[in-house]
Amino acid sequence: MEQPRHGWTDHEVEQFVGNLLRAGVLISATVVLLGALLFLFQSGNALPNYDKSRGEPETLRSLSDILQDALSLDGEGVIQLGLLLLVATPVSRVAFSVLAFALQRDRLYVVITLVVLAILVESLIGLH
Amino acid sequence: MNVLEFSLVLWLGSFAAGGLGALTGLGGGVVIVPLLVTLGVDIRYAIGAALVSVIATSSGAAAAYLKEGYTNLRVGMVLEIATTIGALTGAYLGSRVFPTSAIAVIFGLVLFASAYLQMRPQPHSPPTARAERLADWHLADWLRLDSTYPTPEGPKSYGVQRVPLGFGIMYLAGILSGLFGIGSGAVKVLALDQAMRLPFKVSTTTSNFMIGVTAAASAGLYLRRGYIDPGIAMPVTLGVLPGALLGSMMLGRARVRVLRALFAIVIVALAAQMIYNAVTGRV
Numbered sequence: 027m028e029q030p031r032h033g034w035t036d037h038e039v040e041q042f043v044g045n046l047l048r049a050g051v052l053i054s055a056t057v058v059l060l061g062a063l064l065f066l067f068q069s070g071n072a073l074p075n076y077d078k079s080r081g082e083p084e085t086l087r088s089l090s091d092i093l094q095d096a097l098s099l100d101g102e103g104v105i106q107l108g109l110l111l112l113v114a115t116p117v118s119r120v121a122f123s124v125l126a127f128a129l130q131r132d133r134l135y136v137v138i139t140l141v142v143l144a145i146l147v148e149s150l151i152g153l154h
Numbered sequence: 155m156n157v158l159e160f161s162l163v164l165w166l167g168s169f170a171a172g173g174l175g176a177l178t179g180l181g182g183g184v185v186i187v188p189l190l191v192t193l194g195v196d197i198r199y200a201i202g203a204a205l206v207s208v209i210a211t212s213s214g215a216a217a218a219y220l221k222e223g224y225t226n227l228r229v230g231m232v233l234e235i236a237t238t239i240g241a242l243t244g245a246y247l248g249s250r251v252f253p254t255s256a257i258a259v260i261f262g263l264v265l266f267a268s269a270y271l272q273m274r275p276q277p278h279s280p281p282t283a284r285a286e287r288l289a290d291w292h293l294a295d296w297l298r299l300d301s302t303y304p305t306p307e308g309p310k311s312y313g314v315q316r317v318p319l320g321f322g323i324m325y326l327a328g329i330l331s332g333l334f335g336i337g338s339g340a341v342k343v344l345a346l347d348q349a350m351r352l353p354f355k356v357s358t359t360t361s362n363f364m365i366g367v368t369a370a371a372s373a374g375l376y377l378r379r380g381y382i383d384p385g386i387a388m389p390v391t392l393g394v395l396p397g398a399l400l401g402s403m404m405l406g407r408a409r410v411r412v413l414r415a416l417f418a419i420v421i422v423a424l425a426a427q428m429i430y431n432a433v434t435g436r437v
Contacts, residue, residue, distance in 0.1 A: 044220035070158035105384035116366035145238040149374030
């Protein structure tokens with residue numbers, strides 16, 4: 027493959043994306059683990075109710091709700107924050123790819139990557 | 155059973171699922187959902203938890219694969235348009251349209267099919283040179299998809315075939331992923347290896363690379379609808395991740411044929427249980 031004249035080489039992009047994914051998984055798993063310890067400490071003796079009687083959740087979860095719960099060191103809130111970081115890991119990989127292709131002046135792939143990013147953002151935030 | 159005991163049971167089951175999934179190459183997501191349903195968890199919460207664990211294992215593995223230089227990033231990016239749109243379709247169908255019993259029955263049937271396919275020797279077409287393009291409307295050239303992969307004799311180039319067909323199969327893989335909370339790596343490899351004729355190792359690593367983004371697209375929707383419950387997703391994620399890590403480290407040493415047969419039996423048993431529960435109105 028032809029080497030790009032600007033920005034990173036494809037190989038450098040691959041290395042960076044690999045490190046980004048590894049860091050994302052490590053950080054989010056650590057946050058989930060910390061949340062798990064808090065959660066089991068706070069409500070390990072309670073009775074779980076995860077069957078279908080629970081049905082539809084009453085409220086949609088928003089980013090600010092999750093952050094608020096996590097900051098008050100509520101176990102479930104901290105776990106939720108870790109899970110959110112995990113979901114954000116591939117999203118940040120795509121966002122970085124937009125930047126990398128832009129630096130390579132690869133307009134076609136900037137557009138392709140932006141389309142994927144838009145779909146992911148639509149799923150997470152819900153623009154409609 | 156209190157929360158602590160429930161979490162431990164889920165953790166152990168997920169650890170085993172992650173290990174077997176990595177060893178057999180089928181991924182842990184496939185057994186997580188029927189396992190959770192058998193333990194009494196609502197299927198949509200089970201799918202939400204499975205999606206999160208799928209993101210964790212595939213991202214972790216992708217980080218390792220990227221260093222080896224097989225993954226084709228451009229092919230991955232182009233086809234992720236298809237898998238993410240498919241994932242949104244599947245997640246919408248799963249969380250809004252289909253009743254839980256219908257999801258359980260269809261998923262059970264998909265599991266039977268995948269257990270059967272697993273027991274057969276995998277067909278595999280040799281990669282083709284770039285000169286002979288198969289039905290692709292010059293898309294592979296326009297998108298600059300051709301690349302090279304490392305071999306003991308140095309980098310070897312390969313051509314990408316039938317891009318539209320691969321794109322279509324990837325849309326289907328996305329739907330399955332969003333609907334059932336699985337990585338659907340087998341369908342992705344089918345598109346890359348059989349339809350687009352990529353070298354096998356390029357297919358498996360690129361498929362794995364795409365799984366995280368695909369699962370993230372449906373996980374967003376499940377998260378907003380409240381189906382990713384911390385109490386369920388936590389033990390599942392913390393179990394699958396080290397399980398898959400251990401499984402991949404044991405890959406060279408384990409007897410994969412025996413494990414695949416064992417895994418197929420587990421899948422069939424869980425699928426049968428799930429369909430039975432759905433038909434008798436308990437899902």
